Amino acid sequence: MRISFTIILTLFIQILYAQSVLNKNGMIKVATSTEGVYKIDSQFLEAAGENPSEINPNKIQVYGMPGGHIPQSNSIDYPYDPQPLAIKVKANTNAVFEENEAVYFYADAVDNIDYNFENEFYEYSNNVYSDSIYFFIDINAEQTNSIASISSENINVDQSFNWYDAVYFHEVDEVNILRSGRKWFGESFSINRTQDFTFELNNDIASSDEISLTTHYLAQTYNEANLKIRLNEYELASESLERVSDFTIFPYREKGKLLENRSTIASSLVSGLELNISLTHEALGAGRSDGYLDYLFLTVPQKLNVLNSQIVIRNRGFQQIGNYELKIGNLSNDHYVWEVSDPINSKELIMNNGSFKFSQTEERRERKFVTFNANSALRPEYIGTLNSQNLKKSTSPDYLVITFDGFNESAQKLASYRENHNNFSVEVAKISEIFNEFGSGRRDVSAIRNYIRYYYLKNPDKLKYVLLLGASSYDFKDRIANNTNLVPVYQSRNSLHPVFTYASDDFYGFMNQNEGFWAEESNNIDELDLGIGRIPAKTKKEAADAVNKIIYYETNPQAFNKWRNDIYFIADDEDGNIFHRDSEELSKYVIDNFGFYNINKLYLGAFEQEVFASTQRSPKMREAINDMANKGALIVNYIGHGSESSWTNESILNVSMVEEWNNIDKLPLFVTATCEFGRFDNPNIESGAQRMLLKPDGGAIALLTTSRPVESSSNATLNRSFFQHVFKSQNTKPKKLGDIIRQTKNSGIVGVKNRNFILLGDPAVTLAEPESNVQITNIMNEEGETDTLKSMSKITVSGLIENNLKQIMSDFDGELTIELYDKPQASSTIDKAESEFNFMTFDQVIYRGKSSIQNGEFSFSFYVPTEIDYRIDKGKFSFYAKNDNQLEDASGFNNDFIVGGSSLMSNNDTAGPxxxxxxxxxxxxxxxxxxxxxxxxxxxxxxxxxxxxxxxxxxxxxxxxxxxxxxxxxxxxxxxxxxxxxxxxxxxxxxxxxxxxxxxxxxxxxxxxxxxxxxxxxxIGEDDIELLDFAIYPNPAQSNVNIRLRQNRKNAQVMVQYQIINNQGQLVYSHEYTTNEDFRIDQWDLRNQNGEKLSPGLYFVRLFVRSVEDNAKTDQIKKLIIIN
Known part of the structure; x- marks a missing residue:
């Protein structure tokens, strides 16, 4: 793609001066799907809801960008705002848009068609993001860009051409083999082995060159097969199709082989205005032998004669430096020829003696022209009229939220929270506005990247975190039912290999000049400059729930608890214990370097397994994982086999289990080094990771997870990198998830294989690590020893809370949670299918209690039980402290003591608890x-x-x-x-x-x-709602009465109403409320609805309970006596 100097200059001006041309109400958005010259006339304006008599055609300006894809590579200069196109105005000066007047502009091709000078053929690639390109029309522009004219009067011609290269293509995108990657395929050859494709030509074939056909074909054949290619009666090629492994035996190998065939035939051998391409898939053996057509691309030399339609003129002969002449047949005075090599700055060629001349001043510069007249000019499709927008603010923010338009309310709520809670500067951008401003309306992922990079280039040290709020899809063009491509994700070029294909938001974080292309044929690594995260919400409610959950995680006092000290390592039991070994390596690293964390190991091989309906299951392992969710954890790390919906072949965790969790006060960060558990771009499924993240009352605060199949070796590399970067350094604050993912991926990426690791969650969330430190100042037993904890001895421990500067926090008043661990215990796996694997566990808790903290100091006592490991070795105190006066906590550990032996103090206690x-x-x-x-x-x-x-x-x-x-x-x-x-x-x-x-x-x-x-x-079952308890006391009542109720639907929303009725059957008081409590005691002051004291006597209390969810209801009546 050739970008003009004007675009490069405009790019820097836009970054410097921060103004979009769309910062104006009333801009008309239009779409084009065919390359050529378009006209704005009175008929179009009326269709757009405008009154032509109120519009001056001389004040119209059209804005847009070049066609094809927006370049991925940052090194290719490309505009960051729609550019003023060169336009031609055919109108008088009376400031009224009359019926015979028009404004003309050139619209580039939607797809990429470029000449390969090295190999001397045209290359075609379809636009994977859009079937249209878009433009914006200002009907009251202050300045217009009139097309320049080029006179060729004094040019001496070196070579004349009376023919051009016409291009035709056939591509139908219907099938995405893996539901991954950007490649889609068309017609299937599994049943119809021979298929014909007819191309209608718009001009006679010129005999001066050759016809070229490019065929892209996907073969899925287990045995020998050929593809035969014919053009009319001529056989162009018979290609042997490369075989693939049996998918059913090797599910993680490549799902097909792409054939690219380029064939030519002398144009003199072909005549007529119709070309027929015939493809035959010839299976030569038994077994599967299928195929799909990707595309056909024809280049045909045609005579350069004016048609009723437009002609886009390309010619492979315009390569060398020199002067050239276009001789166009049947040309009349009402025809125009524009050079559109630069799609923004078209030029009008002036006819000279019935021909057009131009100079080629540099080699290998592709030139392109269009010939048209007023009748052949096309009308664009009206899309809508825009409100003003300008995403180009003068200063760079700390945090960007890119949101689907419908989730803007939630995005703004999160932005406001970050501004107040984190003191961030924040910008929120609607995805439609990004596409308009940075993609000229196209839903191209590079437009999102360019928007982010716009702010990064303003101040590379400022912008740190980008949140994408909205679901994505592997389908950019809404071909599948119920598609949810709200905020697109980058899809790999590879669409056939389960391990090498990927979807990733990392692309949005590559800011350096030499990055962005993101090659897949090598291990070149682009480094993340930003922390990128995604909340894949599909509905307003999901978006709102996710934002509320984030705020709750960081500000809810109930979330400040000892689970913040706990880390779980969960491992599968197959493949020669590799998952156990990897988990052991990681847990040892944490133990050796971050001793204040308590390590919990759930290794499947150490749990009993049972056979249910020919399937292995481990109920005890499932129970342990559910207990983990109930207790909470800072981090849960899983390594092993998995799928989109579950962990391990035994399904130790699945979506149904997650749905039952109610752990909103103790949300873990999950790391899932397994296949596809984090898939988030298939609208027809909800993966386990999506459910964990989007579950409003529990699940996970975020996940570092995988969206595609992965390999254990590259998993392990990234997993190690995660634990090397997740924790805060000494005397620093806890890290944000965006910094963790950025550092993890920059240090742990292994080529293409683990690019599909993604952060599902807000990158600005601070991991709930306690910030301050708990220190022990003294440990003493009854015998006066300061370093030994013996069974049956009374122990007293004293300590304090320190900040990161090792200063006592005298304003820290609150509660200390204490756990005393016995020595590590030897454990081993019991899975007979694998060799025995030995490991150490840290699950022998001797004491668990709570102590008051006053002025930053604490002291507590306890007895060591008889049931300890009597070996003499080190134990461990684990501490978690919470300040009652503010959202502040601390953690610590101490292992400078031994546990073992028995106390000599006597004891006469023989009574149980x-x-x-x-x-x-x-x-x-x-x-x-x-x-x-x-x-x-x-x-x-x-x-x-x-x-x-x-x-x-x-x-x-x-x-x-x-x-x-x-x-x-x-x-x-x-x-x-x-x-x-x-x-x-x-x-x-x-x-x-x-x-x-x-x-x-x-x-x-x-x-x-x-x-x-x-x-x-x-x-009592919950199919019906029932009152388990209904009591009124005291009864008789004199001043107040308590109304106690208990119903059978725990944690369900119910409407409760109680009515007070006198002995004449009259309602004297009623009270109603909604609650999710199954047990409640309400107090009533014996007054009527007007606040007057009721007279003594007999009354009836009717309690009515109705389920909000299903409207099930029940009621009971009890007598109440009121006395003086």
Whole structure:
């Protein structure tokens, strides 16, 4: 593509002076689909809703950009705003647009057709983003760009031409083989092995050169096959088709081989105005042998005679420096010839003695001309009339939000939050305005990149983060049903190899001059200069929910909790334990370098597996993952096999499980080094990663995930890079996700294979790492030792909260969460299909409690239980601190002590702990009714403390239902603040079966004295809504009364109304509200609707409950006596 000096100059002016030509109301947007000269006349203006009599044709100006693709490479200068096209005005000067008047402009080709001077043939590539190009018409321009005329009177001709190269192509985009990449294919040859394609010529064939045919064909053949190509009666070629591996056996190998054939035939052998191309797919063996036509591209030398239609004149003879003459037959005085080699600055050639002459002043410069008259000029398609817009602001922001137009409200809300919360300067841009201003209306991904780069070039040190708010699709042109290409994603050129094809937003972050082309045939790496993230919302609600979730993550006090210290490593069990080994390497790196994080390992090979309907499943692994979601984690890292909807062949995690999570207060950052789990550009599916991100009440805050199949080796490289960059350095603030992804990818990309790793989430989100530090100042046991924790000894620990400058934070008042870990324990896999794999776990918690922090200092005590590992070795304290006065937290660890041995202090405690059991709330009474989901509440007390050991001898705290398996609850027990004697468990029970049941709780104190307790309950199903409890107390009532209710639909939105009716049946008071609480106590002051005290007597209280979701309802009536 040749870009004029005017465009280059305008580019720098636009960046410097920040003004768009679209910053004006009333600009008319039009589309063209055919290359040629177009006219604006009174008929067009009327169709556009304008009154021609009010328009001066001499004040019309058309703006646009060159056709084809916007260049990917940053090194190719291209305008950052629609340019003023050269126009020709045929009108008088009376300032009225009359019927015979017109304004003419040239519209470039939609597709790319360029001459390859090296190989001496024309090349064609269709525009993958659009079937039209667009222009903007200013009907009241202050300045116009009249076309310049070129006189050829004094040119001495070196060579004359009376023929031109006419180009024709056939391409139908119907099939995208992998639903990935930018390549689509047309007619299938699996059934119709021979197909004919007819081209109607618009001028006689010239015998002076040769006809050239380029055939692009996709072969999907397992066995030998040929493609035969014929033009009319002549066979041009018989090509052997390259074979591919059987897809069913090798699903991750290339899905086809592209054949490119270029054939020529002397034009003197062909006559007539019709050419027939015949293709035959000849299968020579058994098995699959299919094919698809990509395109046919014909170059035909034709006589240069004027037609009723326009002629676009190309000629391969215009190569050498010299003077040339065009001899056009049948030319009349009402015809014009424009040179359109520069599509912005067309020139009009002046006829000289019946011909047109021009000079070629440099070699290998492609020249192009158009001949037309008023009748053959085309009319553009009216698209709409625009409001003013100007995205070119004078200063560069910190943060860009590029949003689908319909999500602008959510984008503005997030922008306002970032301005206030992060002190960012923010710009929000609607995607349609970006395409108008930087792509002249085309939905080309390079227009988005150019918009971002516009601000980057203003100040490379300013812009850091770009959020794309809106779903994308592998289909840029809306060929598939229910397409959602709201904010397009970059698609790879490779569309056939599952591992080498990709969709990536990285393209939008390549800002350097030598970047952007992003070659796929080598390992050249473009480096991200910005943090890019995407929220693939499809609806307004999804966009609004996602923004609310981001704000909640960073500002919700309930989200400040000890889960911010936890990291989970989850691994598949196949392929020779490679996933286990990679996870071990990563976890060891974190342990060695960031000891304040608590490492949890969920390795599939270490869990029992069962066969369900011939399929392996691991219910225990699923349960462990659901427990992880309930507890929360800062980061969850998964390595292994996967799909768009699940992890591992055993489906240890799937979308249905995610849908059940309710973890809004403890959202992890997920890293999924697996195939396709993060696919986000197929409108017909919702991947697991999309569901995690877009789930409004839980899931994930963000994911570094994969949108296509990947290989384990390149996964491991990027995974290592992630953990090398995710955490804050000493004395620095926690990082933003955009910085993490940028550093991770710049250090961890391996050629093309892991380009499809993408950040789904807001790049400006700050990872919820605690910022300040918890330090221990003293550890002391009863025997006066400061470095040893013995069983049955009482330990007192003191410490403080420090900022990053190691200064005590005296204004830090709040709560400290403490976990004491025993020594690492040896574990191994039990999967018989793989060799045994040994690893260490850190899951033996000795003590878990809470302590007050005052003026930045704390102190707590506890007893070490008997059930410890008596080996002498290092233990670990893990701390999380939360400031009650502001959104501020701290973390820390200490392992400068040993755990082991026994205390010599005597003990006479022989009583087990006291247990109190409830369901849903402490108003529960034995035998009460609950719904299918309920919360188990256990209050425990013991003089010396509760054991939460996980040893085989003493499993700690367990529950069982109806005498079934004992399930551990140790991880859900916390002591009350500043107590080592009493604490509570709250545990969600889900999918309880209807009927009568009992729960048994077993627990031990630190001296291994045991207790157990049981409660009975009845489960009422949730198909109907039912009142499980309705009570009025005190009754009789004198001044106030409590109305208590419990219904069976836990966490469901219900409308509650209670009515007070006197003994004459009259309604005296009514109150109504909506809630998602299944248990509630309301208080009423015994006054009527007017605020008057009710008289003593008998009344009736009618409680009415209705489900908001399905309108199910129930009611009950109880008597109430009011006394003086």
């Amino acid at each position: 006291d247990l109190a059991l409830y369901l849903n709330d402490r108003e529960f009474e034995n035998g009460n009714r609950v719904g299918n989901d309920a919360t188990l509440i256990v209050d425990l007390f013991d003089e010396h403390g509760i054991s939460i050991s996980n040893s085989n001898v003493n499993p700690g705290i367990t529950y069982s239902i109806d005498g079934g398996e004992d399930i551990k609850l140790n991880d859900f027990f916390y002591y009350d603040k500043d107590s080592y004697q009493e604490g509570t468990i709250e545990y969600d029970l889900q999918n309880l079966k209807e009927g009568n049941h009992y729960i048994t709780i077993k627990a031990s104190d630190v001296y291994n004295n045991k207790s157990q307790a049981t409660i009975e309950f009845e489960v």
